[in-house]
Amino acid sequence: MPEPADHISLLIVLSGPSGVGKDFLLSRLRASGRPYHLAVTATTRSMRGGERDGVDYHFVSGERFESMIANEELLEWANVFGNYYGVPKSQVVDALGRGQDVILKIDVQGAATVRKLAPDALFIFLAPPSEAELERRLRGRRSETADVLRTRIEQARHELQEAETFDYTIVHHTDATDEAALEIEDIIRHERRRNPPRVVAL
Amino acid sequence: MPEPADHISLLIVLSGPSGVGKDFLLSRLRASGRPYHLAVTATTRSMRGGERDGVDYHFVSGERFESMIANEELLEWANVFGNYYGVPKSQVVDALGRGQDVILKIDVQGAATVRKLAPDALFIFLAPPSEAELERRLRGRRSETADVLRTRIEQARHELQEAETFDYTIVHHTDATDEAALEIEDIIRHERRRNPPRVVAL
Numbered sequence: 001m002p003e004p005a006d007h008i009s010l011l012i013v014l015s016g017p018s019g020v021g022k023d024f025l026l027s028r029l030r031a032s033g034r035p036y037h038l039a040v041t042a043t044t045r046s047m048r049g050g051e052r053d054g055v056d057y058h059f060v061s062g063e064r065f066e067s068m069i070a071n072e073e074l075l076e077w078a079n080v081f082g083n084y085y086g087v088p089k090s091q092v093v094d095a096l097g098r099g100q101d102v103i104l105k106i107d108v109q110g111a112a113t114v115r116k117l118a119p120d121a122l123f124i125f126l127a128p129p130s131e132a133e134l135e136r137r138l139r140g141r142r143s144e145t146a147d148v149l150r151t152r153i154e155q156a157r158h159e160l161q162e163a164e165t166f167d168y169t170i171v172h173h174t175d176a177t178d179e180a181a182l183e184i185e186d187i188i189r190h191e192r193r194r195n196p197p198r199v200v201a202l
Numbered sequence: 203m204p205e206p207a208d209h210i211s212l213l214i215v216l217s218g219p220s221g222v223g224k225d226f227l228l229s230r231l232r233a234s235g236r237p238y239h240l241a242v243t244a245t246t247r248s249m250r251g252g253e254r255d256g257v258d259y260h261f262v263s264g265e266r267f268e269s270m271i272a273n274e275e276l277l278e279w280a281n282v283f284g285n286y287y288g289v290p291k292s293q294v295v296d297a298l299g300r301g302q303d304v305i306l307k308i309d310v311q312g313a314a315t316v317r318k319l320a321p322d323a324l325f326i327f328l329a330p331p332s333e334a335e336l337e338r339r340l341r342g343r344r345s346e347t348a349d350v351l352r353t354r355i356e357q358a359r360h361e362l363q364e365a366e367t368f369d370y371t372i373v374h375h376t377d378a379t380d381e382a383a384l385e386i387e388d389i390i391r392h393e394r395r396r397n398p399p400r401v402v403a404l
Contacts, residue, residue, distance in 0.1 A: 164397055164398070165397070166397060167396055167397055168395055168396060168397065169395075169397070186392075187392070190388075190389070190392045193370055193371075194370060195366055195367070195368060195370065195371070
């Protein structure tokens with residue numbers, strides 16, 4: 001009889017342009033009570049209101065981040081708009097080893113890097129209902145300068161084109177984050193059943 | 203924005219060993235009211251009680267079948283236990299062209315042939331709850347001679363090993379055919395969303 005593939009841990013890459021609501025969706029997944037490991041990204045950017053160190057991000061100094069780069073402690077890293085972002089490898093490897101599904105929230109460029117390292121990860125793209133809505137959301141952020149904002153909008157437009165390289169696209173309506181979280185759980189349930197199993201070796 | 207892939211017709215290959223209940227499940231899918239095209243297999247075997255010509259199978263003579271082979275009118279064909287079975291190509295191509303999803307019920311060997319012709323079809327394997335249960339079901343059929351039965355059981359055991367070459371395996375409990383039909387609809391819904399789209403060209 002075919003063996004159930006239920007023991008295989010999935011690496012779930014959740015990506016999408018800036019402003020699409022990845023952090024908000026992740027907080028819902030965190031609150032869902034499911035035993036996911038939500039990979040915590042290390043960053044040198046400043047903490048925003050409501051964020052918690054070690055939960056939303058590991059907030060580290062530039063010096064510390066550069067030593068993580070030098071010691072190859074990062075799965076991937078990038079310098080985005082002057083700030084470093086990177087995913088510590090060990091926490092992902094450890095969680096997969098413990099049999100947990102890992103959810104990795106990452107920008108679109110980072111997802112492309114992870115795809116090269118782990119083609120059997122599950123790639124989910126979070127899209128806004130429209131370009132106009134994404135722009136509206138980005139403009140609503142008070143924390144950016146006009147220059148950063150313009151660059152972000154341009155980059156977001158470009159990143160929307162990358163959706164087709166992902167396994168799934170979920171449209172994230174900000175008033176329907178619960179539905180998006182349920183869609184992700186539904187996709188995970190399906191992909192777990194699917195052959196061949198998505199075995200990730202990092 | 204990513205375009206929805208809803209307009210792409212899927213070719214769904216439903217397979218599994220003899221006795222697993224493919225016909226029964228298909229009759230549920232037929233009754234579901236969904237606009238699937240259920241491909242009707244041509245066969246030279248005798249009609250069983252309750253079967254209808256043109257619905258369950260196209261019952262044809264050996265001579266007619268051999269002319270279909272000669273004229274390359276069949277997507278695939280096989281001679282199984284002395285009877286011909288084959289899928290007329292035109293009805294599948296026509297239904298896909300009309301934008302319908304096509305469900306193709308086929309034996310495991312036939313599924314392997316279709317996989318070569320149409321690797322982007324969706325392959326679903328129907329498995330029994332256990333080998334013992336499958337044997338019990340096959341023995342319950344009055345229409346087979348002891349020799350045919352023995353061969354079928356042996357072949358069914360062999361075919362169960364093929365499950366892992368399919369995209370999904372569904373365990374079919376005979377008292378839960380509705381659930382199996384819903385699982386198939388759920389899988390179809392998911393695969394329709396998945397990238398890259400499963401474009402079948404025959």
